[in-house]
Amino acid sequence: MLRFLGLLLAILFVVPLIRSVLGLLARAFTTFAFKNTSQPAGANPQPPRVPSGGVLRKDPVCGTYVSEGLAIKRVSSGETFFYCSEECKKKHLAAKA
Ligand SMILES: [Zn+2]
Structure with missing residues (x-):
């Protein structure tokens, strides 16, 4: 014990x-x-993966990931698309038409 x-x-x-x-x-x-x-x-402890402006979004045309702040946006029937360039936006519009 x-x-x-x-x-x-x-x-x-x-x-x-x-x-x-x-x-x-x-x-x-x-x-x-x-x-x-x-x-x-005291700053955001996350590593600086995105150089500027928020969440990464996939370009539906070329598959490039673009940050939401820098991407070219287009809202179509409630869905928001994010493009890396005007060219991709045009291509996507042309493909849909
Ligand atoms: Zn693109």
């Missing part, structure tokens, strides 16, 4: 120790990760 209590006490001491060590490691890792990004602290 005493050995069991000793073990229990050991666990009670060791578990918070491990947790604090893990917490320190996690904090060290996140600060390291944030240092590697060029963005200032």
